[in-house]
Amino acid sequence: MRRLAAARGIAPYRFDPYAATLKADPSKTLAKTGPLAGSDAYKQPPIKLVIRGLPSDGRHPLKKFVFDKRDPWTMYVNLGTASDVCEQGAGARPPAGFPFPCPEAEEGSPRGSIRKYTLAGPDHVGGAFTTFARGLRNSMALAVHPTSNLLIQGENSRDSIDKLDASLKDQEGDLPHEELNVITQGTHYGWPYCIDNGTPNPEYRGRVDCANYKTPALLLPGHAAPLGMNFYTGAMFPAAYKNHLLVTLHGYREYGHRLMLVPVDAQGVPGVGEPLDILRGWDKSADGRDPQGAPVDVIVARDGSLYVTEDKNGDVLRVFFDARLGDGAPMRPRPPSRPVVSADEQARCAALAGRTDDFSRVQRDVIDTACVSCHGAGPGYAGGLALFKCDAVGNAKRLTTARGGGRGAYVSGGDLGSELLLRLKGQGFPQMPAGGVSPEALSEVETWIRAGAPLP
Numbered sequence: 001m002r003r004l005a006a007a008r009g010i011a012p013y014r015f016d017p018y019a020a021t022l023k024a025d026p027s028k029t030l031a032k033t034g035p036l037a038g039s040d041a042y043k044q045p046p047i048k049l050v051i052r053g054l055p056s057d058g059r060h061p062l063k064k065f066v067f068d069k070r071d072p073w074t075m076y077v078n079l080g081t082a083s084d085v086c087e088q089g090a091g092a093r094p095p096a097g098f099p100f101p102c103p104e105a106e107e108g109s110p111r112g113s114i115r116k117y118t119l120a121g122p123d124h125v126g127g128a129f130t131t132f133a134r135g136l137r138n139s140m141a142l143a144v145h146p147t148s149n150l151l152i153q154g155e156n157s158r159d160s161i162d163k164l165d166a167s168l169k170d171q172e173g174d175l176p177h178e179e180l181n182v183i184t185q186g187t188h189y190g191w192p193y194c195i196d197n198g199t200p201n202p203e204y205r206g207r208v209d210c211a212n213y214k215t216p217a218l219l220l221p222g223h224a225a226p227l228g229m230n231f232y233t234g235a236m237f238p239a240a241y242k243n244h245l246l247v248t249l250h251g252y253r254e255y256g257h258r259l260m261l262v263p264v265d266a267q268g269v270p271g272v273g274e275p276l277d278i279l280r281g282w283d284k285s286a287d288g289r290d291p292q293g294a295p296v297d298v299i300v301a302r303d304g305s306l307y308v309t310e311d312k313n314g315d316v317l318r319v320f321f322d323a324r325l326g327d328g329a330p331m332r333p334r335p336p337s338r339p340v341v342s343a344d345e346q347a348r349c350a351a352l353a354g355r356t357d358d359f360s361r362v363q364r365d366v367i368d369t370a371c372v373s374c375h376g377a378g379p380g381y382a383g384g385l386a387l388f389k390c391d392a393v394g395n396a397k398r399l400t401t402a403r404g405g406g407r408g409a410y411v412s413g414g415d416l417g418s419e420l421l422l423r424l425k426g427q428g429f430p431q432m433p434a435g436g437v438s439p440e441a442l443s444e445v446e447t448w449i450r451a452g453a454p455l456p
């Protein structure tokens, strides 16, 4: 095999695998079909850096990119962070060592971001970029939904949190959880300030409001390391796989090293069901240290089979479904069940379950039931209103505090003309949610407001 020495640095490049020479070949027009057909692109040298000047220092130099489904010249590129949690210098401790705002996450063209490139010009290299989304520590897994064009990201979350707070752990070791995020333009996902479902990082406690950052669509086990993913668009596996998300977990803990199927809704949003295993069993070797395999990426072949790269043994696996040998159903995870809900959220929900005050009822019967599916997500999503699951105190505060820009609060105590009620009834505003809530739920909200809208 020839070495592609011309492509230096860690940057996306394009090459012609059939080229006889690495020099330009004016007689060659390889691309008869596809988006490059008829262009001059292949009369140029067969290796081309598609994007130059990407930073590749620090902890997360590797790049990952995916193409938009509607515009073949639009490309989303991961820029992982150079630091772990914005630490400044070795051994730094808060607060001086972890500035807020974090320059790496906010200034200039930030790291911990996904850039959107438009590959312009006759040769479709380089071109302008914008920072599409930020606050993402390392987006090694990226996938675009085949029909909705929604961009989904797999987040590899921070390290060594237990050195600062020994309680942030589960049965497998230290947290936080890894994440699957729905990426929308202009949104901040919280790195390095917040983890899990709106929990401040220990370094940033008391200095940040996690309601300002979008929360994940789904939490995955800590250090599971989602490195690759793709929607299953093939026809070989049973229909239950169709358009759901295949995710490789590379991590060496018990709930790493496997290929999962993550159920998604029609738009591609995860969180509609429990992730299931497709490939597992690379269990720890006799010395008990490492698993015997660690999958990196997964792509769907034209015939619907899967290619899985695996870097413990240096393998490429091809995975077929054969209906004579089994039903192809993905496997339930083995106990202990996946910790997909953060300890923080679990504690909040447990505390809420026993409370009987007016707003705690509203939280359970209205917000958790009818709102968090869209609003549990901070700005950049659903009107910029963050309503977190089981977070009665935080939500009551957000609903009763005046908004910026001279807009009042959604609720003022005693006022049955409060915007929240008008929106629930669809009076003067589009109804929330479409179709409204039950009369019982509405009267619980009225009871709380009539009582002066006290905090729980």
Ligand code: HEC
Residues within 6 Å of the ligand: 366, 367, 370, 371, 372, 373, 374, 375, 381, 382, 383, 384, 385, 410, 419, 420, 423, 424, 430, 432, 433, 434, 437
């Ligand atoms: C299906 C998704 C969805 C659900 C469910 C939903 N919302 Fe919304 N909500 C939106 C979207 C999108 C917007 C922004 C567009 C708009 O203002 O109409 C919004 C806007 C709002 C706003 C105005 C925010 C602002 O300041 O402009 C309020 C208040 C609100 N929703 C409350 C609720 C409440 C309370 C519930 C639950 C009873 C709820 N929503 C359920 C999608 C949803």
